[in-house]
Amino acid sequence: MKKQKNKLAGLQKRKAISGYLFISPFILGFLVFMFKPLMQSLWMSFCNVELGAASFNPVFQGIDNYIYAFTVDPEYNRLLVEEITRMMIYSLAIIVFSFFVALILNQKFKGRALVRAIFFLPVILSSGVILGLETDNQLMAALEQTIEQTASNVSITAALENILRTAGVGVRAFEKVFEIIDNIYDVAIASGIQIIIFLSGLQTISSSMYEAAEIEGCTKWESLWKITFPMISSLFLVNWIYTVIDFCMRSDNEVIEKIQDVMISQMKYGLASAMSWVYFVLILAFIGLSSVIISRGVYYYD
Amino acid sequence: MTNAKAKEKKSFWERNRLSGGYLLKKKMMNTGVSICRFILLFGMCFLILQPILNKISVSFMTEEDLYNPIVVSIPEHFTTENYLLAAELMNYSKAIVNSFVISLTIAVLQIAVCTLVGYGFARFNFPLKKFWFACVIMVILIPPQTISSSLFLHFRFFDVFGIFKLIKGETINLRGSVLPYYLMSGGCMGLKNGLYIFLIRQFFRNIPVDMEEAAYVDGCGTLKTFVCIMLPEAKPILTSCFLFAFVWQWTDGFYSKMFLGTTSLVSTGLARLVDSLGAYIQRLTGTLTTVSIAYSNCILATGTLMIIVPLIILYLFAQRAFVESISNSGIKM
Incomplete structure (x- = not known):
């Protein structure tokens, strides 16, 4: 009996060793290229980094960099607040949009594969540098202006905006909604992966549930909220986190641009580290908080 | 009837x-x-396709067509000059070969390493497994920009435990060479590698363990089981991760700018296109002139098209691999 237990322990040990061998590239890479730079940049954020010819020497100076970033730097606070509110609003819009599109694409109709392929296209075409170029495309902006001028007040959204504005209903909230509607292209191109994830979730729901609900007299609208929503609620969490992260790493993110500018053009490594740490901690706190809130509403079927 | x-x-x-x-x-x-x-x-x-269609039509226009209010989408003076100019400015023929080689090798390296790691996480039990997996999640979460300044210095004064300093008396400057990025990819720290590990692990977890156990019982070693039994099973997810790695590397600006700045790539070439257009025209005319917005955007559209054409071709052939395997990977929290 004892012998057998020993042998099992030996097998487990062997498996543990091979497990560690398998993940050893990650451990090495993590320690060398992630943990060390992370700690170093944390340390640097408290320092004034002087760049020499053959070395760099950080001089400890306390939280001066943080104070500088928040109180002296003219842009940083504003960019931070703007970027985080933009992130929240757009992430929400992206989730709603992709859920909606996934619901439509889950139905059966002709040309579904084509439509799916088109919706997934932006994942490939609007990544990296191309996205940054897309946003400051002045030709398009100029074109848009001409169109608006020639077709003044024909735009439905503009007319609606005017009506709601004069009615004076919750003006500020509506401003944001209109902003999103005007930038629906940004939302659409950022939601490729999310649509696919939702679709995969929708396809795992067995149709017998819907049938049972329909026989019991459940309308489509009710079964959307009572069956579809709970069944894929865990995917909302996945998508939410993915969207937020994706948004933070976009190349047209203004905070990131600011940090890069401080680092590369002004050579203030300490300040750049401090700025990126503040940003990182805020994002992490935001993701943590929102996932806790969302995971309360997540329903696990099995 | x-x-x-x-x-x-x-x-x-x-x-x-x-x-x-x-x-x-x-x-x-x-x-x-x-x-x-x-x-x-x-x-x-239409919303998604329109910018591409617009770019195609703009790229064939001459400069005077751009200002002509009557010309909207079909150019009056059809020209391919824009393509030639953009190709020259981006150093296209060289950049595309470079980009192709780098994206391909990086993608292969990244996926090979991520597969190993993903398999390790999916199938083995070892102490501190949860901790290391939390580290993977952290890698997904940490924006690379947070550590960019420190990585920048890390490779500027590169050293392994002070060995080089002992031998040569100084650290090596690895900036501007391709090596740092290969090292990082080998350590799963490249572009979005945490995500690939996560996806691959998820896929391996969904494969039943029976086959592996049968292989073990028959006396197959761990590595051989992995190569002969599990890898063929995981083909779909590996193809799609590989395609993503390739495509994202192709268009990536951040890592390319940081580590591969001196190598001419399509992505960095595109990012610099407007500036180089200004320099080119200045060289041509000899005086300091600002390029008109319309014209520079026309060239930019042409350049963008030239970059995404290989990707579109790839997508046309591998569309199923891109879309299907993500939906089959069964992502859940």
């Missing part, structure tokens, strides 16, 4: 009458829904 039709129609109305109006209502409902759906989807597809 008409008779048959009438008969059919009659039978429809007949059936409708028998069902108490339900059939007609349902049919009308369905038609309405599909019309609405068509309009919505058509609009959204």
Whole structure:
């Protein structure tokens, strides 16, 4: 009996060793290229980094960099607040949009594969540098202006905006909604992966549930909220986190641009580290908080 | 013919009458829904495709067409000059070969390493497994920009435990060479590598363990089981991760700018295109002139098209691999 237990322990040990061998590239890479730079940049954020010819020497100076970033730097606070509110609003819009599109694409109709392929296209075409170029495309902006001028007040959204504005209903909230509607292209191109994830979730729901609900007299609208929503609620969490992260790493993110500018053009490594740490901690706190809130509403079927 | 039709129609109305109006209502409902759906989807597809179509039409226009208010989408003076100019400015023929080689090797390296790690996480139990997996999640979460300044210095004064300093008396400057990025990719710290590990692990976890156990019982070693049994099973997810790695590397600006700045790549070439256009025109005319916005955007559109054409071709052939395997990977929290 004892012998057998020993042998099992030996097998487990062997498996543990091979497990560690398998993940050893990650451990090495993590320690060398992630943990060390992370700690170093944390340390640097408290320092004034002087760049020499053959070395760099950080001089400890306390939280001066943080104070500088928040109180002296003219842009940083504003960019931070703007970027985080933009992130929240757009992430929400992206989730709603992709859920909606996934619901439509889950139905059966002709040309579904084509439509799916088109919706997934932006994942490939609007990544990296191309996205940054897309946003400051002045030709398009100029074109848009001409169109608006020639077709003044024909735009439905503009007319609606005017009506709601004069009615004076919750003006500020509506401003944001209109902003999103005007930038629906940004939302659409950022939601490729999310649509696919939702679709995969929708396809795992067995149709017998819907049938049972329909026989019991459940309308489509009710079964959307009572069956579809709970069944894929865990995917909302996945998508939410993915969207937020994706948004933070976009190349047209203004905070990131600011940090890069401080680092590369002004050579203030300490300040750049401090700025990126503040940003990182805020994002992490935001993701943590929102996932806790969302995971309360997540329903696990099995 | 008409008779048959009438008969059919009659039978429809007949059936409708028998069902108490339900059939007609349902049919009308369905038609309405599909019309609405068509309009919505058509609009959204157009929204996504329009910029590309717009770029195609702009890229064939001469400068005077850009200012001509009558010309909207079909150029009056058809030209391919823009392509030639953009190709020259981006150093296209060289950049595309570079980009291709780098993206391909990086993608292969990243996916090979991520597969090993993902398999390790999916199938083995070892102490501190949860901790290391939390580290993977952290890698996904940490924006690379947070550590960029420190990585920048890390490779500027590169050293392994002070060995080089001992031998040569100074650290090595690895900036501007390709090596750092290969090192990082080898350590799963490249672009979005945490995500690939996560996806691959998820996929391996969904494969039943029976086959592996059978292999173990038959005396197959761990590594051989992995290579002979598990890898062929995981082909779909590996293909799609590979395609993503390739495509994202192709268009990536951040890592390319940081580590591969001196190598001419399509992505960095595109990012610099407007500046190099300004320099080019200045060289041509000899005076300091600002390039008109319309013209520089026209060249930019052409350049963008030239970069995404290989990707579009890839997507046309591998569309299924891109879309299907993500939906099969069964992502759950």
